[in-house]
Amino acid sequence: MSKIEEAAELINNAKKPFVVFGQGVTLGEAEEEFKAFIEKAEIPSASTLLGLSALPSEHNLHVGMVGMHGHYAPNVLTNSCDVLIAIGMRFDDRVTGNLETYAKQAKIIHFEIDPAEVDKNVKTDVAVLGNVKDTLSGIIPFLKENRHESWLQEFKKLYQIEYKEVIDGQLNASHEGITMAEVIETLNDKTNGEAVIVSDVGQHQMIASRFANFKLPKSKITSGGLGTMGFALPASIGAKMGAPNREVVAIIGDGSMQMNIQELGTILQTKVPVKIIILNNEFLGMVRQWQELFFDKRYASTVMTNPDFIKIAEGYGIKATRVSKRENLSSAIEDMIASKESYLLDVNVEKEGNVFPMIPTGATVSDVRLK
Amino acid sequence: METVTKQNQKVNTTKKIKISGAEAVVKSLLAEGADLIYGYPGGAIMPVYDEFYKYQNELHHVLTRHEQGAIHAAQGFARVTGKVGVAIATSGPGATNLITGVADAQIDSTPLVCITGQVGSHLLGSDAFQETDIISISTPVTKWNYQITKASEIPEILAKAFYIAKSGRPGPVLIDITKDAQFGELDFTYKKCKKLEVIHLYLK
Amino acid sequence: MQKETYTISVYSENNLGLLNRISTIFLKRHINIESLTVSNTEIENVSRFIIVVNMTEENVKKILGQIEKQIEVIKAYYHTNDESIYIQSALFKIKSNLLFDERQIQNIIKNSNAQIVTVSPEFFVIEKSGRKEEIEILYNKLLPFGIMQFVRSGRISVTKDEMKISEILKKQLN
Numbered sequence: 001m002s003k004i005e006e007a008a009e010l011i012n013n014a015k016k017p018f019v020v021f022g023q024g025v026t027l028g029e030a031e032e033e034f035k036a037f038i039e040k041a042e043i044p045s046a047s048t049l050l051g052l053s054a055l056p057s058e059h060n061l062h063v064g065m066v067g068m069h070g071h072y073a074p075n076v077l078t079n080s081c082d083v084l085i086a087i088g089m090r091f092d093d094r095v096t097g098n099l100e101t102y103a104k105q106a107k108i109i110h111f112e113i114d115p116a117e118v119d120k121n122v123k124t125d126v127a128v129l130g131n132v133k134d135t136l137s138g139i140i141p142f143l144k145e146n147r148h149e150s151w152l153q154e155f156k157k158l159y160q161i162e163y164k165e166v167i168d169g170q171l172n173a174s175h176e177g178i179t180m181a182e183v184i185e186t187l188n189d190k191t192n193g194e195a196v197i198v199s200d201v202g203q204h205q206m207i208a209s210r211f212a213n214f215k216l217p218k219s220k221i222t223s224g225g226l227g228t229m230g231f232a233l234p235a236s237i238g239a240k241m242g243a244p245n246r247e248v249v250a251i252i253g254d255g256s257m258q259m260n261i262q263e264l265g266t267i268l269q270t271k272v273p274v275k276i277i278i279l280n281n282e283f284l285g286m287v288r289q290w291q292e293l294f295f296d297k298r299y300a301s302t303v304m305t306n307p308d309f310i311k312i313a314e315g316y317g318i319k320a321t322r323v324s325k326r327e328n329l330s331s332a333i334e335d336m337i338a339s340k341e342s343y344l345l346d347v348n349v350e351k352e353g354n355v356f357p358m359i360p361t362g363a364t365v366s367d368v369r370l371k
Numbered sequence: 372m373e374t375v376t377k378q379n380q381k382v383n384t385t386k387k388i389k390i391s392g393a394e395a396v397v398k399s400l401l402a403e404g405a406d407l408i409y410g411y412p413g414g415a416i417m418p419v420y421d422e423f424y425k426y427q428n429e430l431h432h433v434l435t436r437h438e439q440g441a442i443h444a445a446q447g448f449a450r451v452t453g454k455v456g457v458a459i460a461t462s463g464p465g466a467t468n469l470i471t472g473v474a475d476a477q478i479d480s481t482p483l484v485c486i487t488g489q490v491g492s493h494l495l496g497s498d499a500f501q502e503t504d505i506i507s508i509s510t511p512v513t514k515w516n517y518q519i520t521k522a523s524e525i526p527e528i529l530a531k532a533f534y535i536a537k538s539g540r541p542g543p544v545l546i547d548i549t550k551d552a553q554f555g556e557l558d559f560t561y562k563k564c565k566k567l568e569v570i571h572l573y574l575k
Numbered sequence: 576m577q578k579e580t581y582t583i584s585v586y587s588e589n590n591l592g593l594l595n596r597i598s599t600i601f602l603k604r605h606i607n608i609e610s611l612t613v614s615n616t617e618i619e620n621v622s623r624f625i626i627v628v629n630m631t632e633e634n635v636k637k638i639l640g641q642i643e644k645q646i647e648v649i650k651a652y653y654h655t656n657d658e659s660i661y662i663q664s665a666l667f668k669i670k671s672n673l674l675f676d677e678r679q680i681q682n683i684i685k686n687s688n689a690q691i692v693t694v695s696p697e698f699f700v701i702e703k704s705g706r707k708e709e710i711e712i713l714y715n716k717l718l719p720f721g722i723m724q725f726v727r728s729g730r731i732s733v734t735k736d737e738m739k740i741s742e743i744l745k746k747q748l749n
Contacts, residue, residue, distance in 0.1 A: 023479070023480065027480060027540075114540040114644070115643070116640030116643070119637070196451055218451050221446075221451065223475050223479065224478075225475070225478030226471075226474055226475040226478050226479065228471055228475045230439065230443070231443050231446075233440075234439070234440035234441070234442075234443035234447065235443045235444060235447030235450075237435075237440075238409065238443070238444035238449075239450065239451040241444075242448040242451040242454075243451045246451075260437065260443070262436035262440065263437070263440040265436040266433065266434070266435045266440060266444070269434065507595065510596055510599060511599050511603070515646040517592075
């Protein structure tokens with residue numbers, strides 16, 4: 001039996017199959033094959049950080065993002081599935097947490113192009129080597145049409161818990177400070193989920209990844225494995241030039257903005273109409289969150305005294321507006337999107353917001369914390 | 372706004388013509404369909420930039436404000452198009468400023484070809500002005516790298532670089548070109564790399 | 576899992592930078608290379624690295640995966656000591672007068688199957704090929720008398736099984 005047939009047999013007999021998909025789907029340009037694969041066998045699918053937008057966010061089989069700041073359901077149910085199908089992802093430590101307690105109950109199928117990745121972190125039962133575009137289309141004929149309604153419902157139930165405990169408070173905040181989530185939600189609305197979102201590194205990156213609505217492939221660009229601050233501003237310039245007909249919006253923290261701020265000069269000279277949203281909390285947010293949770297709020301070197309980003313942008317010939325009040329958020333983003341030129345929005349968000357859920361380093365994925 | 376809308380000039384790949392190494396770099400890039408590149412000039416890469424000036428209607432070079440900006444822009448371009456991103460910098464600090472982006476592309480499997488200028492080959496190892504051993508520095512963070520010291524190597528090495536960057540699991544490739552190789556002359560023909568041939572690697 | 580001594584054979588094209596890349600792969604994981612030899616092979620333009628390490632089999636497989644990812648590498652294999660035929664060489668430079676003043680030295684040389692390669696009024700040089708342990712025994716025997724210079728080569732080995740390099744190359748060239 002070929003590896004494909006072996007994998008198909010495991011999937012066909014699975015009661016709780018679970019797909020985790022990564023950038024391999026995007027790199028292999030296999031979005032259509034992937035969709036057909038999961039739809040035929042009705043498999044709940046979760047994305048890694050770099051896999052986002054390979055499947056439209058609102059697809060009913062898309063159950064969220066896995067990983068340290070991913071969604072509650074996929075992280076918890078990783079340790080309940082009976083067959084875990086990894087597609088174009090490399091079991092990064094931010095996704096697996098403690099390897100000793102990662103999906104030990106499941107049979108693992110790994111669709112992967114790089115043989116060195118197979119069995120590198122996680123022992124696989126069946127490895128299907130090759131470009132996922134070929135291997136996914138190759139396995140579909142061997143798959144049985146299947147329904148996993150009650151298994152899928154388990155994901156939806158846990159999502160309701162996450163909504164109540166975490167998401168609702170961020171989208172419908174009663175306190176004065178604007179939340180990062182609200183900004184992303186409004187952006188989804190004004191761009192119809194069709195923009196390319198380029199995010200930098202930190203809390204804003206996690207919120208943008210959790211809340212952005214992706215309808216089209218190749219819509220999420222971020223520094224994943226290395227986590228390079230200062231990535232988004234220049235990367236968004238390259239992205240806009242590569243996709244001039246798409247709206248490209250860079251989501252950048254106030255710390256990250258200052259790492260490669262000189263690239264505003266490239267925007268000035270090339271006039272590339274990139275849109276920039278600074279989620280400004282006057283902190284090095286992610287490090288501050290860790291200092292709050294694990295170092296008794298000893299904020300060592302995470303307080304940022306920021307310049308006036310509006311004045312700087314205007315110095316670089318870029319239109320800029322500041323948003324400090326919730327009621328101005330919607331119209332400000334609308335104006336930014338409507339502009340045919342580059343535009344910078346400096347949004348003052350709540351200073352000490354935290355990103356949840358969270359799997360602390362080395363913890364078990366199913367012990368993901370909601371607060 | 373300048374974007375990727377210019378038509379590729381048809382590169383004559385069948386007839387042999389005598390050109391400089393620097394011009395061979397430009398012609399090779401165009402033959403690979405890389406007509407939008409990001410970079411920052413400097414002494415060791417000036418011959419190539421001189422050719423950019425001559426070819427400005429076919430090859431669009433975007434001047435960033437830091438080499439790190441150039442390489443991250445090339446990454447953004449590669450991620451959104453699926454094509455190989457190209458970044459170019461001079462020797463020494465120009466090359467080392469690319470390294471963060473190269474490491475980023477390596478771990479996130481982004482196809483990139485980075486071209487760095489290098490001091491003349493007779494100066495290698497002498498601590499010359501803006502000289503760094505970028506090959507050693509970039510070895511752990513590239514899929515492949517190579518130092519070109521003869522103009523005749525340019526077309527084949529660049530073809531191999533683009534192939535390696537894009538094939539299998541994509542990743543960054545760094546090609547270091549000494550200044551005398553840029554000034555040197557060669558009979559130019561270009562052949563795209565269809566697969567890696569093991570033995571016949573360096574045609575003399 | 577148990578650690579064992581493995582001989583890793585890496586077949587590659589001749590390339591300057593490859594030695595650097597391969598040693599970095601071991602360095603990154605803090606693995607000590609016990610012995611490293613590079614030579615050309617029975618196939619033109621193909622080199623072979625012979626690397627001796629002490630690791631678990633699981634880790635050897637992971638290392639091989641990383642090595643085979645390198646562009647100029649054709650194929651990498653690993654073998655245990657039992658699966659290989661291997662030897663090392665050593666040279667001992669010793670003061671000439673000891674040969675006459677210390678009778679035991681002649682017996683030591685004869686019993687250890689070492690060969691005298693050079694004799695001069697000031698010094699003589701003996702060569703011993705064999706297992707690492709045998710060289711060590713000879714070294715310890717000669718040490719009390721004084722050794723002027725000592726050097727030991729890396730391990731060279733051939734495997735009992737076939738390493739199908741020619742076939743792989745033929746397939747790639749077609």
